[in-house]
Amino acid sequence: MNNFIQNLPKAELHLHIEGTLEPELMFKLAHKNDVILPYKTIQEVRDAYNFSSLQSFLDLYYAGASVLIEESDFFELTWAYLQKCKEQTILHVEIFFDPQTHTKRGIAFETVLKGIVKALQKGKKELGISSFLIMCFLRHLSEEEAFKTLQESLAFKHHIIGVGLDSSEVGHPPSKFERVFKMARQEGYKVVAHAGEEGDNSYIWEAIKLLHVNRIDHGIRCDEDATLVDFLVQKQIPLTVCPLSNVKLKAVLNMPKHNILSLLKQGVLVTVNSDDPAYFGGYLNENYAALKEHLNASKKELTTLAKNSFQASFLSENEKQHYLSLF
Ligand code: HPA
Numbered sequence: 001m002n003n004f005i006q007n008l009p010k011a012e013l014h015l016h017i018e019g020t021l022e023p024e025l026m027f028k029l030a031h032k033n034d035v036i037l038p039y040k041t042i043q044e045v046r047d048a049y050n051f052s053s054l055q056s057f058l059d060l061y062y063a064g065a066s067v068l069i070e071e072s073d074f075f076e077l078t079w080a081y082l083q084k085c086k087e088q089t090i091l092h093v094e095i096f097f098d099p100q101t102h103t104k105r106g107i108a109f110e111t112v113l114k115g116i117v118k119a120l121q122k123g124k125k126e127l128g129i130s131s132f133l134i135m136c137f138l139r140h141l142s143e144e145e146a147f148k149t150l151q152e153s154l155a156f157k158h159h160i161i162g163v164g165l166d167s168s169e170v171g172h173p174p175s176k177f178e179r180v181f182k183m184a185r186q187e188g189y190k191v192v193a194h195a196g197e198e199g200d201n202s203y204i205w206e207a208i209k210l211l212h213v214n215r216i217d218h219g220i221r222c223d224e225d226a227t228l229v230d231f232l233v234q235k236q237i238p239l240t241v242c243p244l245s246n247v248k249l250k251a252v253l254n255m256p257k258h259n260i261l262s263l264l265k266q267g268v269l270v271t272v273n274s275d276d277p278a279y280f281g282g283y284l285n286e287n288y289a290a291l292k293e294h295l296n297a298s299k300k301e302l303t304t305l306a307k308n309s310f311q312a313s314f315l316s317e318n319e320k321q322h323y324l325s326l327f
């Protein structure tokens, strides 16, 4: 079965590049860039990966991101992830990056973007992995800040397929970003938003009705509202679900209680993703394996989930058909 998962062609649609920062690289870059971390050893960092909530994770995630300074750091981070993709038969990726996390620390938008893009280009050329980049706004910051970041991104529009919304969900509903998402759509960006991870289903409704998202990131709390589930099925709005993340951040009590297969059976276009694999104890294949181990997912269900990952992507219809023909 593990071989089956290993060989399954997969796309990853919910992956924060800053969340692929393994402690080894975190320490290496901290040393190079003279950044003082609140941890003395790699083991201390790993021990801290015991989160009680989304916020407790975000505190560590932003502390870790502070070691990323130079363009080459963003390149190295992204390149390491792409090599992981190669190992795991991930053929296509749509990667989130959080420019505000870095520009707030005085790092230029261009430095961040160029490092990531150079790695993605090398990944295409040398590893055959296709990729898109999605720029996230931090929802705990103001809409004004998001507007500034959107403006800044326009010079690099050809490298960015869409915008998203991440960070601390509760208290920062999608409605706060209605105007900036409208402008992003007018600029031709695809739009996605984290919703229904810790926030209730009203966040998912808002993301759909006010932000007009193409996909919902997480969305697992949709099952609190049968009308919403029907709507997601009818419109085939994809959910990018991250099983290990949901358990780690206590959005779900434990893996046997995860609703991803139940949503799949109801006809929701669900996909499997790793979110922040360095922090949550597993890359994409480990997420698929958890569904097999704890939810008894069949080969047929795992195959449908993998096909969904291409179906829900921002690839063209032709490209989707190419990947789907591999099954
Ligand atoms: N949720 C919200 N914001 C994030 C996450 C997440 O899972 N990962 C990185 N930023």
Ligand code: ZN
Residues within 6 Å of the ligand: 014, 016, 166, 194, 217, 275
């Ligand atoms: Zn996420």
